[in-house]
Amino acid sequence: METDASYWQHIAERYRGGQHMDPALAEHTRQVNLELVRRWAPMLANPRILKTDAFAEAACPARAFAWDVHEGAQLVTIDIAPGLSLRGRQNAASLGHEKAAYATADVRFIPFADGSFDLVLSDSTLDHFHATDDIHVALRELARVLKPGGTLIVTLDNPKNLTDPLFQLWIRRGKPPFFIGKTLSQEQLVQSLENLGLQVTDTTAMFHYPRFFTKAVLRLMRRVAGSGCDNQARRMLQALNKLGEFETRYLTGLFVAARAVKPS
Numbered sequence: 001m002e003t004d005a006s007y008w009q010h011i012a013e014r015y016r017g018g019q020h021m022d023p024a025l026a027e028h029t030r031q032v033n034l035e036l037v038r039r040w041a042p043m044l045a046n047p048r049i050l051k052t053d054a055f056a057e058a059a060c061p062a063r064a065f066a067w068d069v070h071e072g073a074q075l076v077t078i079d080i081a082p083g084l085s086l087r088g089r090q091n092a093a094s095l096g097h098e099k100a101a102y103a104t105a106d107v108r109f110i111p112f113a114d115g116s117f118d119l120v121l122s123d124s125t126l127d128h129f130h131a132t133d134d135i136h137v138a139l140r141e142l143a144r145v146l147k148p149g150g151t152l153i154v155t156l157d158n159p160k161n162l163t164d165p166l167f168q169l170w171i172r173r174g175k176p177p178f179f180i181g182k183t184l185s186q187e188q189l190v191q192s193l194e195n196l197g198l199q200v201t202d203t204t205a206m207f208h209y210p211r212f213f214t215k216a217v218l219r220l221m222r223r224v225a226g227s228g229c230d231n232q233a234r235r236m237l238q239a240l241n242k243l244g245e246f247e248t249r250y251l252t253g254l255f256v257a258a259r260a261v262k263p264s
Helices: 005-014 023-040 055-059 082-094 132-145 164-172 186-195 211-245
Strands: 048-052 074-079 101-104 117-123 146-157 199-206 255-261
Touching (some): 074 082
């Protein structure tokens, strides 16, 4: 099954040499995630942070953001695939983040005690299950390990994005490099979090570049100018991201995000 450890271990082996992502897009992904977390997460002294899945850290460190969320944080990243956890740990150490901890674990069965973390980050991890029931189970686990007064920030694929029909066709034709599963709308995500007793304080939509068009343009730019187009690529992505300032952001964003707080 595409959601079990053996499948993701196979994916880890496939990406042993690293996943290619355009450098400008990797930098943009890291920056947008980092800005959101820094805006939504309280500044605490030496917080304990849990992050779900090590794919970015293992396969494309340039887009990994959790290492830089909070200086002095005790960061723990879990992943169902031992290979991804191992490679994430190796990349972290090589980039000066030796204190970052990695553990092999299923997000639906997190091996930590209740109330273990001040901040829990889950960026597009839970949209890789066959059934939405698994998303709700995983959210319950994330809420369980969150300390009273702690913050959960979760992002999922946005089913209301205008290009979602094309995205779904791409999935049905077997084009994605790994399994992409069910997701929740912004409203469904909020409801699920509130059902767990969490207080949802903020929601938004993220990453406002048209997925297929933007990647095609970036590939063309690289063919023509190589690394000489870095600044133009950054400016294009920054300009597209301004779509998030409009009321239509839930139609243009590729992901929905929610901030939820566990009552003290």
